[in-house]
Amino acid sequence: MSVLLRAEHAGKTYGPLTALRDVSLAIDQERPSITAVVGESGSGKTTLARILLGLEVPTTGRVLYRGEDLRTVGAAARTAFRRDVQAIFQDPYEVYNPFYRVDHVLTTPVRKFRLATSTAQARALIEAVLRAVGLRPEEILGRFPHQLSGGQRQRIMVARALLLQPKLIVADEPVSMVDASLRATILGSLRTLHEELGISIVYITHDLATAYQISDNILVMYRAGVVEAGAVEGIVTRPEHPYTRLLIASIPRVSMERNWVSEAEPVVAKVAAVGGCGFVDRCPVAMAECAEAVPPLYRTAADRVVACYRYRTAPELAAADLGTVLVGVAADDSRMCTAPNWIVDGGGF
């Protein structure tokens, strides 16, 4: 097992505010997987993404890239990290400089990482990645950002990530700003990258339904901590944590059962109890001890953990490492060894 990226007890505080509390997670290079991180605004999911990307230094714990601490890693390894781990951000409008043609975001990595030896080769490479995400290069290259739709711009970002042949893509809410009809297309292209090229994806979202559709694993976060994690199928169909249950029940469904809007009084969230489970003030099944200490992660099955005292008969997760719970797709040798078909001959890889 070779670990690409490992977060060890990573936590982040901003003054008195805890944005992320003690998350351990390993991403294996040989068992690529899609892991979704879901939770409401302020639950810490973007902080986790930024820590994994090395954009934020954890206040407690550390992040290891191929066994080396990101804080002290040497220049060569940092460059390799910058290539292996790619980011896709939420806003497909703000990531572009409006004064440059969109080609700029594609030619810059080709130049910086010396991906091509000639202009013609660079052009061929860029056209290949654009086609790989379902775009027609002749409609894209030479345009300015404002001339393209949000969906096209976001797919260029996926193409840019793909250009570097990363091992891991961290996508922070990549589709929350595009139309529902385009979401499926963009998420589909991420899924294809994973399946055909063996790229791991960490998909940060507040949309549980898309998370269910494209991921293998899911991490549910609430107020800075992981409350439930494991294989997506079990968690979505049989949620254990009361927060996960609330989250799933809150999704409006296209169905004839109209049970979503009740005339009930809305639940108004109070301030979290200090030191206890973050969900205690909204939990319908809270017990006295829930307000006293944060519940550890209990392993209720081989492929799932839940942070709730109602499951305390189950063993605690060893070393709290979520990587041991998450399922990976077994590495397919043929897939890992042959060059993916979109790479042009003689590419500088």
Next chain:
Amino acid sequence: MSEAVLEVRDLRVSFAHPLGLVRAVDGVSFSLAAGERLGLAGESGCGKSTIALAILRMIRPPGRIDGGSVRLDGVELSALDEEAMRRLRLAGIALVPQGSMNSLNPVMRIGQQIADALADHGLSLARAAFDARTAALLTTVGLRPGVAAMYPHQLSGGMKQRACIAIAICLRPRVIIADEPTSALDVVVQRQVMETLARVQHDLGAAVILVGHDMGLMAQFVDRLGIMYAGRLVEVAPVGQMVTAPRHPYTRALISSLPSLDHKGGLQGIPGLAPLLRDLPPGCAFHPRCALAAERCRREAPALRSFGESAVVACHFAETVA
């Protein structure tokens, strides 16, 4: 429908653009019964928000209302002068605009913003009477009366959205138009806000037009749903019928683009892009993206035809689809 509160007939709105006229709303008609919840759904740029603004005569240049009629309780709104129209906004038809939680004035307390709305419509109350009214309003939307003394930055997104609903209902309007009222909120809070809207609407007996693109939200909230494509209504039907037996191919595509929680592998988008409103394809505007498109669709724009008592569909092949 005899007891219609709001009647929209052949509404047309266009925007002048250097490259040609943009027909944002092209001949839209519908009626709204008292207490009814109507949904308007479609992709970005299909004209759904423009309809909301046109009903309130709030289209600004380069946009203009080219024609059509909007009647509230039988009163033709286009015949009203500016002052009468200003009084009717909020009192007769209230709008909860898109991103309205960011439209609250950051340097004014919530109570003062409600007072502004009341004062602007000629309601000047004594301090005590006003405080009582504000407290009652905030309680109605599930907020503590103390919120009146708070500034917007002290409230969460869901609380701000409820404050906006409180302002919208402060004069007991006949119609509430909510334009994507929950698009920036997470699902748990979204559900609470929609519950609040449902409750105040029920108490007031007001009708609601919900504008949005989330078919799940529509299926759970509205009674009747209108699907918009390229500035036109392409299908209007009771929501149950729409969900179980959509007749327009675009409606079917919209519903199937919603990711399911019940079975995996159902993730499919709608191929192609929405057309440019200033350069619509001939015939049916949806034909370049439609799997059923035939020669006739490329030549002839389909008219809205009735199906049963309550559904209308604009598709040449509406019979074969269902």
